Amino acid sequence: MRRGKLELVWSYYYDHTTMKRHFEKMAGKGWALDRMGIFWHYHRIRPKSLHYAVGYFPGGGVYAPPTGEELTFEEYCEMAGWELAAEHGPMKIFCNERENPVPLETQADIQVENIRRGSRRVRIIDATLGAIGWLILIYFMLNLYFDGVRTLSSGAGLFFAFVGLLLGIYGLVELITYQSWYQRAKANARRDLSFTPTKGHPVISKTILFLAIASAVFYALTATGGILMLAVAAGYFIVYYFQDIIRNRMRGKGANTAVNLGVNFVIAFLIFFAIFNGYQYFNFSDTAGEKYYEKKGFHWDGQEAPLTLQKLETPGFDGKGYVDTQNIQSSVFLSRMEIEEFYNESLSGAKGDPGYYLDYVVAKVKLPSLYGFARSSMERTYETGKNWQPLDPWETGEREEIHVCQTTLTRNNLQIFRYLLCMEDRIVKIDLSFAPDKEGQKMILEVLGEI
Amino acid sequence: MARAKFQTLTEQMFYILLCLRQECCGMDIMEKVRKMTGDRVNIGPGTLYNLLDQFSQAEMIVETKVEGRRKSYILTETGKEALQAEYERICVQAADYRHYMEVQENEKGET
Incomplete structure (x- = not known):
């Protein structure tokens, strides 16, 4: 028992x-x-x-x-x-334990005032967290407008936006329910000294708590490095469990504030020290090897980037002075990969021909109903001030025709051709310093359509 | 300020002040009021603590003795005035009541 x-x-x-x-x-x-x-x-x-x-x-x-x-x-x-x-x-x-005890408070105005003063600090903290929650959500919505694909493909971004929404609702519900109770309670107490029970809508706060924990667990189990986050969250609860016990005992024994705080800090430090070291020791790393890409929704053979200037057989390209960067992220809605290959002497330490540029973004849509949103979002994110021009569809042997839009821009005095390729389950944006010929088009479609 | 705040006293304020016409320990007031009013008025401990604090701040009562955590209080002149004023207010109300009822009775008798 x-x-x-x-x-x-x-x-x-x-x-x-x-x-x-x-x-x-x-x-x-x-x-x-x-x-x-x-x-x-x-x-x-x-x-x-x-x-x-x-x-x-x-x-x-x-x-x-x-x-x-x-x-x-x-x-x-x-x-x-x-x-x-x-x-x-x-x-x-x-x-x-008495059968009919005298209530703790028998004069309503005093109770109302004590509740107002006693809960003020916590209400300010909750309201601040709520405001931060709404700010996070506003930031998320702005990002969703300006770069919807990047925003929706970030598991961490979605998690924080969701937690921001929950915090915002929590703070707002408290603000509204408290203010409405306080105004009524004050008026009732002034009018006839009657008591007004508080009503904080526990169903809402319980639901918020449940959703926050569920989303944290879901994010932790699906995201890269999520195990660590789960361990930190568990550590947080363990720390508070022990702190609830130790803090109250020490307070009850009259220990001074500094000692009580110090002991609790040491306990928190030790618990988190054990968690971080345990994580390292058992090497829960889930970011290594090819599985990393698969987990993020992409797979291709070899260590190199799936499409490079070299592979596109650009004439006179020797690769000297070129560096590439990649960014891959994934959520339940979208996977997004961006690879950029550009000329930079200071980064590469070599000298070459600065005449080429390649950058591509592949957005794989996991939820078909989001395809339209992802497409219009990419059109908006990558517009250059000039309208997207529809081109004749690119073709590849076995594949169906792919709808293509094109626009142009200038980057470091280099004219860039930007294409938006709308495939069945993905949308690709590719920037090239040259207009690809039929062979190049075929390669782009084959490589970026398969990964 | 204090006079404005305690312009009229609640029943509980009235009985606490009445108890403190004689020196009394704060903790004993609850029991004393209960006995004084034949269980009609009960003062909650939270309310008692706060009211004693407010009366002290308004200089209506003063601390006379501290034995451990047992503090005794007694009414000051300001407290006595407030209690007297409340008593008179209640008396005026009672007189008004009596007068009104007499008039009613007389009117009934005439008809």
């Missing part, structure tokens, strides 16, 4: 009514709250009816030892049968 239970804190800090009801329900199921932090920690009891009350003591610290005033407040509560069950900063959760 389990002796303890953990629950991630899912209610808003100010929402004392929801918390009180929840703890009373848990006591009925045989779980009594005994501490809190980012988790609610319960221990097993005989199922019984217990009364809970959430009080706020503005000024109460998380790491600082309780002040004399705080202890006096707790003693007053004890006199009325309210035993301190758990606390976190200004929030103090009391439990009472």
Whole structure:
């Protein structure tokens, strides 16, 4: 039989009514709250009816030892049968076994003011995180407009945008529900001293929490280096689990703030030290070898880039002074690969003929319904100020005709021919310093259509 | 400022101040008020703590003794004035009530 239970804190800090009801329900199921932090920690009891009350003591610290005033407040509560069950900063959760206890708060205006002052710091943090969440989302939307394919093919970008959205909703819901409660509660207290229960919409906060964890796990299991992220996330929860216990114990024993913070910092450091070293030791690296490309949605034979100036048999090209860069990323929606080959003496350290340039972006669409979006997005991203001109379709022996658009631009005094090739499951943008002949077109279609 | 804040007292404020006409420990006030009002008025510990704090800040009560965490208080002149003013306000209300009821009774008798 389990002796303890953990629950991630899912209610808003100010929402004392929801918390009180929840703890009373848990006591009925045989779980009594005994501490809190980012988790609610319960221990097993005989199922019984217990009364809970959430009080706020503005000024109460998380790491600082309780002040004399705080202890006096707790003693007053004890006199009325309210035993301190758990606390976190200004929030103090009391439990009472008496049948009809005197409520913790019997004057509504004082309760409203205490909740406002006691929850202010957490509300400011939540609102700031919410604002950051909306900013991330705005940044994501702008990127989606200007370079939709790159944005949608980045697993990390999608994950952060999704988390940003969740944070934004979380902060906004708290702001709205708190403000509407506070205005009503203040008016009711002023009018007839009546109490107004808080209502923080726990379904929304629980859903947000679930989606955030689910998306983090999904991202961690599908992204390159995701195992490390999963380990860090697990480490975060382990750190907080121990901190909830140690911080509360040290605080209860009157340890000063610096010592409490120091001990908790050392624990966090040791846990993360073990995680990072364990990761290195067991070498969970999932980025090596050919599997890296396959995982990202591309595969081709050999170590070289699939298409190079050399392979295109450009006349007079000797490769001296040329360097190439590549960028590959993948998400559940798209895979995107960009390879650029250009002349640069300072990077390559060799001298050659600076007359050639090659850059191509292959966007593989995993979700067919996104094809139209990916195409228009690439047309927008790679437009040069001149309109895309439709060309006669490029052809290759067995393949069907491929629709092609062309535009031109100038790069380092070099005229560049830019093509957009719309294939069945992918869209390719290719920049060349020369107009490819039939053979070149065939090679481009064959190579970039197969990888 | 203090007078404006405590212009009228709530029932709980009234009884706390009434208790503190004599020196009394903060923790004992809950029980004293309960007995004084025959269980009609109960003061929650959170409310009591906050009200004592507010009364102290408004200089309506003053700390007289500290034994460990047991603090005793007593009313100041300002507190006595506030209590007296509240008492008079309640008396005026009661007088108004009585007067109104008498008039009603008389009108009924005449008809």
